[in-house]
Amino acid sequence: MKAISLEACSSPVRAWPGGVGDKKVGGNYAPTIVAQETAGSRGFQQILWLLGDPEVPEQQYITEVGTMNLFVAWINPETKHKELVTAPLDGTILPGITxxxxxxxxxxxxxxxxxQVSERRVYMTELKEASKQ
Incomplete structure (x- = not known):
């Protein structure tokens, strides 16, 4: 397994709650093209898509990476147990077979x-804190 470099991005929004982010349609990818190209020009390989108010970092949570589901294996910052966590199927990500x-x-x-295996929101503040472990 090889690590990739990610740029966290909250604008543009890849998929809005109540939209069609959980459907495989071209309209879900068009808004991401410029952001991906910009990230690439800065040396990043993919976008870490965030949702939530960018003015309130504690409310920003991860939806996916590029066009892929994201799994995080870590020691849960609250429970202190080993956890594999991924975003929930809340209408903003594809419910993939993988x-x-x-x-x-x-x-x-x-x-x-x-x-623990969890489907829940992973907040950027949690991820930043876990990266210090």
């Missing part, structure tokens, strides 16, 4: 080893 497969495999193989 996403479902990873969740199923994680529940089968990681939960017996003491891990």
């Amino acid at each position: 996403r479902d497969s990873i969740i199923d495999l994680a529940k089968e193989r990681l939960v017996p080893k003491g891990w």
Whole structure:
């Protein structure tokens, strides 16, 4: 597995709640092209898409990376347990087969080893704090 460089981006918004972010349609990708090109020109490989008020960093949460679902494996900052977490199916991300497969495999193989498998919002403040571990 090879790490990629990400640029966090809250504007433009890739998918609004109540919109069609959970559908595979061209209109979901058009607003992302310029942001991806701009990030690329600054040396980043993908966009870490955020949703929430950019003026209130505590409210910004991660939806996905580029056109991919994101999973975070970490020690949960609140519970202090090992956790594999991904964004919930709230209408802003695609409900993919790979996403479902990873969740199923994680529940089968990681939960017996003491891990939590969660579908919930991951806030940027949590991710920043976890990166210091």
